[in-house]
Amino acid sequence: MTVASFHPPSRMLMGPGPSDIHSRVLQSLGRPIIGHLDPEFILMMDEIKGLLQYAFQTTNQMTLPISAPGSAGMEACFVNLVEPGDTIIVCVNGVFGGRMVENVERCGATAIKVEDEWGSPIDLNKLEDALKANPDAKAVAFVHAETSTGVQSDASAIAQLARDYEALTIMDAVTSLGGTPVLVDEWQIDACYSGTQKCLSCVPGISPITFSDKALEVIRTRNHKVQSWFLDMNLIMGYWSSEGSTRSYHHTAPVNTLYALHESLVMLKEEGLENAWKRHQRNHQALKAGLSALGLELIVDEAHRLPQLNAVKIPEGVDEALVRRRMLSDFGIEIGAGLGALAGKVWRIGLMGQSSSPRHVTLALAALEGVLTDLGVSIKDGDAAGAAQKVLLA
């Protein structure tokens, strides 16, 4: 077998992540490698910590990137904070809440599920009932922005409720970080993890994470060793702690991927969080106007809708997989399929990070209109791109 070098096809990524990556970040990836204990690398690690604190809006000392994807970031929160026999309340309104339940159970703990419809936000009354019924619950875990449905829940209110009942909070901010406000300190979230390949527009493979001092205390005073050696925060802090000379080897950091994370965070800082949030909102409004011109609806109620992840109802009788294939083959545009309970029922159009731009919105709408028309699907007003322009250029 002879294998040639791989050259990726030209794509525009508008699915649930990864999103498109700026050339500055791609170029940073290809810079020569240096050692993971090199003094210059360690200075860069400190900058990454500071930049992540900005992104998470926190002063938490334990704020750093886990050397593995978002699902490992999720697991890091659970294996460090949960011990066998604990009770954890998990809000489930999509795929990722379900994954949290798996995590709790694999820690030998009991998961009390608070379930809501896919596409609806977490119901605070149901959560309060669960907290009342389980006074020993150690933590409330929830997904801030459900990538599987495009819904955002009220993190501030959930965290307040958890505090009222003396429970910690574990928050999934994989899709929200950099796209909509994630205010870790203001909301008093105890553990929060994210991904890099969504609104940060970096390569996938690392998971930014932050723990409050209260969470740290829980980790330090555990009765059992953390079941994962690789994700044991007691050990990881030995490498990421700020005292340079006492830094101890845990695992080899993903050097070049961290170059890319650094660059993407520098770009976020340059743009400013508020501006990034506004940009995601504006492009979402434009997309919505265009979809509306095509007669397409979003499944999530306006009040809880994520601007960066748009779950679009598939019109009756349309072969949704064929539409996605045609978008990819004819235009090189990737949009996402439904996941779990929404498989076959929605397309997921991502406007995340670099993929949240007037260029993406305009082209995706024009391409979608063309494909649907070619497949004989009846559309409402048409000129979806034009409808988007009215918002974008207003």
Add this chain to the structure above:
Amino acid sequence: MTVASFHPPSRMLMGPGPSDIHSRVLQSLGRPIIGHLDPEFILMMDEIKGLLQYAFQTTNQMTLPISAPGSAGMEACFVNLVEPGDTIIVCVNGVFGGRMVENVERCGATAIKVEDEWGSPIDLNKLEDALKANPDAKAVAFVHAETSTGVQSDASAIAQLARDYEALTIMDAVTSLGGTPVLVDEWQIDACYSGTQKCLSCVPGISPITFSDKALEVIRTRNHKVQSWFLDMNLIMGYWSSEGSTRSYHHTAPVNTLYALHESLVMLKEEGLENAWKRHQRNHQALKAGLSALGLELIVDEAHRLPQLNAVKIPEGVDEALVRRRMLSDFGIEIGAGLGALAGKVWRIGLMGQSSSPRHVTLALAALEGVLTDLGVSIKDGDAAGAAQKVLLA
């Protein structure tokens, strides 16, 4: 805080990894990202599986890269094969054997340690005694090439012994893969993991792994769920399985890092494994000749010495950290410190992958001779680079 883009200093990496990376691999990293479920990406994933089978010299179907560093590859082997209550024999002759013990214990199993001196290979007689004393041992775990000492153990004989007592084998090939023979099928190893940042000269952050059919059967018939959701091979196979259309989402693959792994494996295939092994051996011989001219000794017996990782005894009275700092500041050359029991006692000079070249050997020796001379350390014959040339140009 304003943060500027990070530009790494110019380095030549000759520590215990990461090693230098070829420009072909660095350039592949910076190619535009595509989706992790893109049909073209899936074709590339299949090529990676085939290329890893070549690197491991195996036909194992379950051969793939874990989306996290080598220590997660280690953990993947243990959490999938070990269940609470199991007994695992772990050979410990360096840092990484010790880490295996941690992994076994965190799975709720008992680790029976077979300990050897740091710098010595695993003693087969001691291992056989442990197997006799623990007839219910489920597996024997060992490190093929100890990165902390530079010693290589007899994997073929260890695996044969394990089979004689009906135990599985778990082998760490982090530092050996691509540098010295790793013959998974010929030796009948049941689970083997490696790293990418050593002799494969790829970026750190992923861990190639392979499981035999016998190991797969053990994983499929477990009594308990795998304690890590992220590392559960039952789930990972759903994404990496070869039937393209049934491929199911588990986590977002590290797309660009896999571009780099693909390119580094294509380069290994082009060179040929046997040629890569010979190259590592030749450059090691040259380094040895040069070190000898300086009066420096390797701590490992010639018969068990790894060509790619050279643990050099620190001469009496030399400030070893100062020497490393001078190598870095005056020449941009990184050599490694001792780890664990060998901290302060050895330098670790890596000749791995792209860092195993006549250029690296020559410059490192000349620089080391210069620094030692400048520090007033008495050296033996001198002209270390010249001594190396005699081997290299013979």
